[in-house]
Amino acid sequence: MTYLPTLGMGALLLIIPTLTPAFADEASATRPDSHAPIGVMGDHRHKAGEWMVSLRHMDMSMKGNLKGRHSIDDAQILNLPNQHGSPAQLRVVPQTMDMKMTMLGAMYAPNDEITFLAMAMQHETSMRLNTYGAMSRTLLGSFTSRSEGLGDTTLGALLAGGDVTQKYLNGTWHYGLALSIPTGSIQQTGRVLTPMNQQISGKRLPYPMQLGSGTYDFKPSLTFNSAAHGEWRYGGQVSGVVRLDDNSQGYRLGDKTNLQGWVSRRLAAFASASIRLDASYQDRLRGADSAITLPVPTAQTDFTGGELANLSVGFNFVGQHGIWAGHRLALEWTSAIHQKANGVQMEFQDTLTLGYQKAW
Numbered sequence: 001m002t003y004l005p006t007l008g009m010g011a012l013l014l015i016i017p018t019l020t021p022a023f024a025d026e027a028s029a030t031r032p033d034s035h036a037p038i039g040v041m042g043d044h045r046h047k048a049g050e051w052m053v054s055l056r057h058m059d060m061s062m063k064g065n066l067k068g069r070h071s072i073d074d075a076q077i078l079n080l081p082n083q084h085g086s087p088a089q090l091r092v093v094p095q096t097m098d099m100k101m102t103m104l105g106a107m108y109a110p111n112d113e114i115t116f117l118a119m120a121m122q123h124e125t126s127m128r129l130n131t132y133g134a135m136s137r138t139l140l141g142s143f144t145s146r147s148e149g150l151g152d153t154t155l156g157a158l159l160a161g162g163d164v165t166q167k168y169l170n171g172t173w174h175y176g177l178a179l180s181i182p183t184g185s186i187q188q189t190g191r192v193l194t195p196m197n198q199q200i201s202g203k204r205l206p207y208p209m210q211l212g213s214g215t216y217d218f219k220p221s222l223t224f225n226s227a228a229h230g231e232w233r234y235g236g237q238v239s240g241v242v243r244l245d246d247n248s249q250g251y252r253l254g255d256k257t258n259l260q261g262w263v264s265r266r267l268a269a270f271a272s273a274s275i276r277l278d279a280s281y282q283d284r285l286r287g288a289d290s291a292i293t294l295p296v297p298t299a300q301t302d303f304t305g306g307e308l309a310n311l312s313v314g315f316n317f318v319g320q321h322g323i324w325a326g327h328r329l330a331l332e333w334t335s336a337i338h339q340k341a342n343g344v345q346m347e348f349q350d351t352l353t354l355g356y357q358k359a360w
């Protein structure tokens, strides 16, 4: 997906000259950097009585495979044991994966101490795979799996924490408490090409192709936002995902922790640029779905979880007056800079996030 950064920069070049006249009023108090980069969730709270709606679109791409930190090719993957027994070794290898997510969010603050939030998600995922012969190990062909539909739904609240007023650490922090409700399907099926060279339809797709976790997940977070230091601002967040039960198919995805920090600089009254670094760790999946049995790395329960770190570059824009006042547009381009997979997993490439937000 190397076209994405180019596309992002192209869109930016189009947006800046078009919006400059309408966005150029310095007098407004709405700063573009008063929100974190668009890839950060639950980064800001609202004042009493305020509402906000947001729409985000993320497009994430994966390509090739890693064993631990190192690339592994198809021929090497065919030597690995298959936990499902037959055939004895892996015979289906993912090549590329594209995950599109559209998130619709709402925020409401009944008072200055608490901001409620809700977020619904729509997924559109596709994966292209190669199938090799059970005995011959020769390439039989490729096929593409697709899954599409509603994902999990998050409901929660952001609670005022406090102020920090040190010389070099000056800002506010807040807690986030959220619950993810398993509205996404975990029984998506598709047509696959088997190592016996048969096309089978209605086969349960591997774990990364499912639309939700299937479990109620607790999602706590702690966020710090600095005060403005002239044109500069920074922030950080630690967050987690804790699975509260096993799902109906007999497994739970690994718990997750994420640590991130960002720095932004205001470029104009209506625009800011940001750099963000994030690192996350996810545990292995526990249990297994007995209907997920393809001889493919993504159906091996030990080949889940690991470390991932990303570097992101983003831009926030906010209208300063007229019909543009208070309308926010943001984009962020995220690139994986470190990945250590448990077992063999697909390699993360990059993600483009586009967002729109409006508060009133």
Ligand SMILES: [Cu+2]
Binding pocket: 044, 045, 046, 052, 107, 359
């Ligand atoms: Cu908001």
